[in-house]
Amino acid sequence: MTQIIYQTFYESEGGNLGKKICFVSPNSYPLLAEMSTGFIGGAEVQQVLLAKELIKHCFEISFITYGSRRITIEYLENIKVFTVYPADEASRLSLPLKMWRFLKAMRHADADIYFHEAGAYGIVSLFCRLARKIFVRYVASDADVDKRQRLSFRQRFGDWLDFKLANIVIVQTEYQRKMLAGSFGREGLVIKNVFPIIERKMVRRSNNSTVLWVAMIKDVKQPELFLKLAQDVPEGNFQMIGGVGDDPQLYNKIAEASAAILNLEFVGFVPFNEVDQYFEQALILVNTSEYEGFSNTFIQAWQQCVPVVSLNTDPDEVICNHRLGFHSRSFEQLVHDVRTLLGNDHLREEMGRNGRQYVEMEHDIHSVVRKYIQVFN
Secondary structure, three states, X not given: OOOOOOEOOOOOOOOOOOOEEEEXXXXXXXXXXXXXXXXXXXXXXXXXXXXXXXXXXXXXXXXXXXXXXXXXXXEEOOEEEEEEEEHHHHHHOOHHHHHHHHHHHHHHHOOOEEEEOOOOOOHHHHHHHHHOOEEEEEOOEHHHHOOOOOOOHHHHHHHHXXXXXXXXXXXXXXXXXXXXXXXXXXXXXXXXXXEOOOOOOOOOOOOOOEEXXXXXXXXXXXXXXXXXXXXXXXXXXXXXXXXXXXXXXXXXXXXXXXOOOOOEEEEEOOOHHHOHHHHHOEEEEEEOOOOOEOOHHHHHHHOOOOOEEEOOOOHHHHHHHOOOEEXXXXXXXXXXXXXXXXXXXXXXXXXXHHHHHHHHHHOEHHHHHHHHHXXXX
């Protein structure tokens, strides 16, 4: 069990295991503390996985997050966690108070490098410029680098400031690198998503195995399309996993609508460390998002030899180029592609094996982390 030690916010720490990296990631606390709160973001997963791997390479790691208490320091698996505000009160923070809390936490973290993706737009980059610290900006979503996407002025201005002041910008795909250059005039470094590749299991999937959907229940993920898919493919068994996003009413609406679809099971939120069992038993993973970056769920599916059928997203065309599933591009084709894989065991298994090989070659955390170490050093 993780030992948690509370200290006063201003207490200093001695000792130095190596270069100090601080992840400013407001929503990572549930993953760090292994809490079941109903929220898991892909960017947060990537940062926590990366941080835990960097510890093995003698980096000293800290996080700045929203937490369960007011201004504390906790130690969670050798990670020093500054919690600046309770998560359930964070949405009521005024911008000046939010800036003040984050700036104070960053000053006390006293890191060499600050790593940020979302949640404190502009704040981290300004601090690093004033404090003469290294700032690494991580791009998790295509929307961050595509000016055509509808983002708030505050987020778009924060993105602009971050990209202008960052010492280095890390992107997930070649597409994001090109969009970053075109939209903001910045060069990005492509580093693929990290993932701890689990041992391959020979799972005997039955006729009762499922067509799986895993994401936060939010508008951009278009969960209603998965419900329609289940209705249009009555011969399939469908399973929906997702926590509450930024719209609890949408979550309740989807949960209620799911109850009326006989071949669909609405599971709701599943903690990150428990979700692999659902991928093990799945036949297909379906993605209905308007846009993504590089979804962690793709990697989770492929490492379990499960092909992906994606409506809109195919990062750098890896699904098509490596035969890892189908990129449907329309709902009608999505229905056809799911039916094709349900009815063709040989094709489904072939694409699943391709997925496993691709993940082992491109996303193994032990290999990818070396690129991060080169950047940080």
